Amino acid sequence: MSQTKVKKMLFILSKATLENVYAAFVMANGARMEGIESEIFFTFFGLEAIQKKKLEHLHVATVGNPAMHMPTMLGGLPGVEAFASTMMKKEMEKLDMPPVGEFLEILSDSGCKLWACKLAVDMFHLEKEDLIDELDGILTIGDFYSRADQEGTQLLFI
């Protein structure tokens, strides 16, 4: 239906700030909705988004983020990051953006493959049980590259 030449989107998510996690999720889901294959490789801090105990507690970055329009010193005060995150989650809920856990379910059900980075899993001493049930597996970066198995594959680092 669509005229796009993109057939498959591979995302590497290396950060756990809400804005980055949602960017990856919205793009991965948007690809599936257009009939484009999509997969996400969670590495380093991105792994927080697929850890059962952490995924509902992700925050926006209030320090070192000029677009927050907040003095850096204020952003660093206790509670400010949590407050900003709560506000942002409320705004997202208004737009019918699902919380992280539900979004992962939607992605998995939509056929988006979810992978954890082996090196990062080892580095953070994580076990398979720490990670979401929807996870498709733990891969090396080499394994992930081999997922780029067709013309029209794009790889994006977030």
Next chain:
Amino acid sequence: MDKTLAHATISVDPEGYLTDFSQWNKEIGIEIAKEQGIEMSDKHWAIIDYIQQKFKEEEPLSIRGIKKSGVIDIKAFYDLFPGGPLKKATMIAGVPKPKSCI
């Protein structure tokens, strides 16, 4: 632009979405589905009914809404309308393409 489907003339946008829902009927839905390579079944129609109901209520459509609808789960939705389920289902339903990114 005009298009002839199921012995009726309908107006569609460049992508093929009906621009006037009142011109829609089931036969037109079946013909659009065929063009998309989809053979309609009762399960397909249940989704189409849900989408048209949301359209009449002026409620936006999203994949999350489909999940919550209780009509179908997301896996089955993708199986029934392969390659862009919400886009194809709305086209068959004769309603505008959803503008949401989710």
